[in-house]
Amino acid sequence: MTEQQRLQQVRDRIDAIDGELLRLISERATCAQDVARIKEQAGDVAHYYRPEREADILRRIKARNPGPLDGEEVARLFREIMSACLALERPLSVGYLGPEGTFTQAAALKHFGHSVRTQPFGTIGDIFREVEAGSCNFGVVPVENSTEGVVNHTLDMFMRSPLRIAGEVTLRIHHHLMSRASGASTGIPAGLQRVYSHQQSLAQCRGWLDRHLPHAERVPVGSNAEAARLAAGDSDSAAVAGEAAAALYDLDILAHRIEDEPGNTTRFLVIGPEDAPPSGRDKTSLLLSCRNEAGSLYRLLTPFADQGISMTRIESRPSRQGVWDYVFFIDINGHRADPSVSGALQKLENAANLCKVLGSYPEAVL
Numbered sequence: 001m002t003e004q005q006r007l008q009q010v011r012d013r014i015d016a017i018d019g020e021l022l023r024l025i026s027e028r029a030t031c032a033q034d035v036a037r038i039k040e041q042a043g044d045v046a047h048y049y050r051p052e053r054e055a056d057i058l059r060r061i062k063a064r065n066p067g068p069l070d071g072e073e074v075a076r077l078f079r080e081i082m083s084a085c086l087a088l089e090r091p092l093s094v095g096y097l098g099p100e101g102t103f104t105q106a107a108a109l110k111h112f113g114h115s116v117r118t119q120p121f122g123t124i125g126d127i128f129r130e131v132e133a134g135s136c137n138f139g140v141v142p143v144e145n146s147t148e149g150v151v152n153h154t155l156d157m158f159m160r161s162p163l164r165i166a167g168e169v170t171l172r173i174h175h176h177l178m179s180r181a182s183g184a185s186t187g188i189p190a191g192l193q194r195v196y197s198h199q200q201s202l203a204q205c206r207g208w209l210d211r212h213l214p215h216a217e218r219v220p221v222g223s224n225a226e227a228a229r230l231a232a233g234d235s236d237s238a239a240v241a242g243e244a245a246a247a248l249y250d251l252d253i254l255a256h257r258i259e260d261e262p263g264n265t266t267r268f269l270v271i272g273p274e275d276a277p278p279s280g281r282d283k284t285s286l287l288l289s290c291r292n293e294a295g296s297l298y299r300l301l302t303p304f305a306d307q308g309i310s311m312t313r314i315e316s317r318p319s320r321q322g323v324w325d326y327v328f329f330i331d332i333n334g335h336r337a338d339p340s341v342s343g344a345l346q347k348l349e350n351a352a353n354l355c356k357v358l359g360s361y362p363e364a365v366l
């Protein structure tokens, strides 16, 4: 057989598989429509989207993946199939920290897939308000970065918001230095006067900027996408931002992956009117406060230790109610419906001044 004939054979096989895939995906979409119909008949239209079921499906896909594709890769494909099936019934609207091209938008699309309607908002407070008002089904907000720590504004919003946490997303953050497309060969132009970026991103690239652009002024702005927009209008300036922002504002990337920590990751939370039912591998976020006296934090944490629950994070913030009153944001493994977690929560009611369950939700799968 000639090379052409052998190629033709494989291509025929691929075409047949694609036909079969298309038939199966369409059949799957019809099933999703059936699910929606059943829910409509039961008057349960608020629950078209089931985060715990989606997490379970994605985990199963990863566990069963026979290769050669990587587990993350197949899960990403199925993420998009589920997203499209769900949108057939009711496209979700998801608010994020804009403008377009931010890492928060990338996190929203990673979590929900590309068939949702993403809506940019100017501040974290605006996202909470829009989701509270019901004009968006969910919101996505940054909460902590592996290099720069916690996003205080997000934690502070939870103190007075009735919203719950329905999911988490982690995103590897790669920052690039970019400037107005010149068509010239790449490299860092000597005359760069200014570097725009979000405060957090400037901090995440501090070492690189010190070494390569010691004389350029660092100008913190509201978001990386805003930085890219400003750099697009001024050839003396550059921005530090992600790939999406470079594409959106037609900027040339002058230097790739300039973050100081190669494992630089940001964690985002999905906020909505309810948290999620158990998926089998869940986390619970709590807001606690205790009296300012000896041993009170110790007493607050004892119920978790007694129940063998591991804590994955603790942050303290001023409560803003008294000069020395602090609140603690605590993440634990497990769902609030698990007997060990609900047992610990019952004991906490006595030990804590305030004990607010911000939500139980599936551990990030992707």
Ligand SMILES: C=C(O[C@@H]1C=C(C(=O)O)C=C[C@H]1O)C(=O)O
Binding pocket: 032, 035, 047, 048, 049, 050, 051, 053, 054, 057, 081, 082, 083, 085, 086
């Ligand atoms: C609403 C449901 O289905 C939705 C669609 C899914 C899918 O396409 O597989 C998965 C979970 C839900 O977001 C449900 O299963 O109850």
